[in-house]
Amino acid sequence: xxxxxxxxxxxxxxxxxxxxxxxxxxxxxxxxxxxxxxxxxxxxxxxxxxxxxxxxxxxxxxxxxxxxxxxxxxxxxxxxxxxxxxxxxxxxxxxxxxxxxxxxxxxxxxxxxxxxxxxxxxxxxxxxxxxxxxxxxxxxxxxxxxxxxxxxxxxxxxxxxxxxxxxxxxxxxxxxxxxxxxxxxxxxxx
Amino acid sequence: xxxxxxxxxxxxxxxxxxxxxxxxxxxxxxxxxxxxxxxxxxxxxxxxxxxxxxxxxxxxxxxxxxxxxxxxxxxxxxxxxxxxxxxxxxxxxxxxxxxxxxxxxxxxxxxxxxxxxxxxxxxxxxxxxxxxxxxxxxxxxxxxxxxxxxxxxxx
Numbered sequence: 323x324x325x326x327x328x329x330x331x332x333x334x335x336x337x338x339x340x341x342x343x344x345x346x347x348x349x350x351x352x353x354x355x356x357x358x359x360x361x362x363x364x365x366x367x368x369x370x371x372x373x374x375x376x377x378x379x380x381x382x383x384x385x386x387x388x389x390x391x392x393x394x395x396x397x398x399x400x401x402x403x404x405x406x407x408x409x410x411x412x413x414x415x416x417x418x419x420x421x422x423x424x425x426x427x428x429x430x431x432x433x434x435x436x437x438x439x440x441x442x443x444x445x446x447x448x449x450x451x452x453x454x455x456x457x458x459x460x461x462x463x464x465x466x467x468x469x470x471x472x473x474x475x476x477x478x479x480x481x482x483x484x485x486x487x488x489x490x491x492x493x494x495x496x497x498x499x500x501x502x503x504x505x506x507x508x509x510x511x512x
Numbered sequence: 513x514x515x516x517x518x519x520x521x522x523x524x525x526x527x528x529x530x531x532x533x534x535x536x537x538x539x540x541x542x543x544x545x546x547x548x549x550x551x552x553x554x555x556x557x558x559x560x561x562x563x564x565x566x567x568x569x570x571x572x573x574x575x576x577x578x579x580x581x582x583x584x585x586x587x588x589x590x591x592x593x594x595x596x597x598x599x600x601x602x603x604x605x606x607x608x609x610x611x612x613x614x615x616x617x618x619x620x621x622x623x624x625x626x627x628x629x630x631x632x633x634x635x636x637x638x639x640x641x642x643x644x645x646x647x648x649x650x651x652x653x654x655x656x657x658x659x660x661x662x663x664x665x666x667x
Contacts, residue, residue, distance in 0.1 A: 335655060337662045387655075457667040483666045486648070488639050490659040494631035496639070505646055506663070509638055 324376035325404035330364040330396055334385055338485040338500050339392040340420030340443060340460065341475055345385055346499075347378070349396035349405070354424040358451030360462065360501075364396035375404055379411040390418030390442070399423045402433040409440045418442040418474050420460075424449065427469075442474040456501040459483050520583055521568030524590050529597055530560075530567060533590035537582055553582055632659065639663075 330350035339346045348361065350370030363369065382391065391412050398405045398421060409419050421441040423434075426448075430438060438444050445461050445468050453463035459482050460468060470477050486500040498507060524530040531544050539553040549560045549567065556579055560567040571580060636652075639661055643650050648663035 335660065337651075337660070481666075483664050484648075486663040488661040488663065490632055490635050490639075490661070492628070492632075492657040494628060494635060496635055500663075503646065506639075506642055509642060 324374040325407045326372045326374055327378065327401055327404040327408060328367065328370050328372050328396075330361075330370040333489075333497075333499065335388065336392070336487055336499065338487045339394065339422075340390065340418075341479045342389040342418075343387055344390050344392045344418075344420065345382060345388050346392045346394065347398075347408075348394055349398045349401055351400055352395050352397035352424065353400065354397055354448060356424060356449040356451075358454065359449055361395065367400075370396075375407040375411065378408060379415070382412070382415065382417065388417065390420060392420040392422070394422035397424055399425055399430070399434045399437060402431070402437055406433055406437050406440070409437055413440060418472075420444070438469075439471065442470075442472040444469045444471060456484050456503065457482055459485065462501065517570055517572055519568050519570045520580055521563075521566040522583055522586050522590070523565060524567045524586075525565045526594060526597065527562075529590055529593040532593040532596075533586055536589050536593070537585055539582070554579065636661070 327347075328350040329347055331348040333346040336344055336346045348364055350364050351367035352359075352361075352365050353367075355365060359365075382388070391408070393405060393408070405421075409421070412419050419441040421437060421444040423438075423444065423446055425434065426446055427435075427438065438446075445466050447463075447466040450463045450465050453465050455462075455464050458464065458466075459480055468480055484501060486498060486502045486506055489497040489499075491497065496509065498509075524533070527544065527546055527549070530549060531541055534549065534551055534553075535541060537553075539551040542550040542552055542557065544550070547562050549562075551558050551560065558569050560569055569580065569583070636659060640650060643661075643663045646665070648665045651662045651664070653660045653662075
């Protein structure tokens with residue numbers, strides 16, 4: 323039987339959460355509660371919705387053009403069994419895995435460690451508001467570490483830059499992800 | 513010797529239905545207009561004159577009375593033809609109404625689609641202008657009707 327993952331949000335196609343075109347999953351629930359966290363809506367473990375990992379994998383099979391998935395949150399490793407099943411399923415399908423976690427590697431238990439080891443790239447460490455730096459690629463504060471775990475990607479793909487992604491939906495609505503400065507995010511205000 | 517000419521008539525106001533009814537009872541239409549229908553039936557030719565909503569035939573009662581028996585049956589046949597025409601007209605009317613409504617819906621749909629495209633284009637321009645002002649490069653991709661704009665700024 324498949325594990326269930328509680329998700330707060332997902333994006334079928336994105337280019338700013340890791341190399342290439344990726345399907346991105348924001349897990350729901352995080353007790354780390356970093357000060358200044360941009361995703362406080364994903365803290366509660368009661369929000370979002372539950373979905374079986376087998377269902378996610380089946381849906382990934384239908385997506386065209388993605389080279390991998392990105393897991394962020396929330397805290398993916400607070401649902402480590404389900405995250406591990408998803409990571410394994412992706413690897414079996416030839417999809418790369420980019421893992422975000424607020425934990426330091428020294429804090430990992432065995433399952434968390436396996437999630438990390440099976441990922442191709444991981445960003446680790448709490449978000450520290452005082453060290454916030456929006457010019458960093460793939461991370462929010464200077465203390466966070468990027469680990470190139472497998473040989474799927476070369477470290478040269480990490481070129482520091484600010485990235486924001488805007489999606490204009492067929493009905494004209496705008497969705498914005500990334501580290502959008504107020505001048506940009508104001509575009510979403512009515 | 514003088515003949516006794518008389519007139520036999522049948523009420524038929526609609527030329528099209530009259531022609532249809534006559535054909536149904538076995539007549540061949542030789543000519544037809546709003547005032548007269550010339551037919552051949554049972555080997556004889558007749559001219560039916562239209563007058564005051566009736567088609568009538570003048571004939572010699574002594575020699576031709578029996579030859580006009582067919583006129584007795586035309587009334588109900590004509591009535592059926594009228595009913596058929598009424599049904600046909602109703603259907604045509606409904607079809608025309610439906611087509612008109614369909615055209616209206618299509619026009620509304622096109623107007624809505626144009627507004628949607630304008631809104632998307634306007635949103636895109638807003639983002640592009642703002643991104644340019646803030647020093648971002650923009651890469652744009654369209655997928656499944658959704659526009660993805662990746663804004664990148666190198667320090």
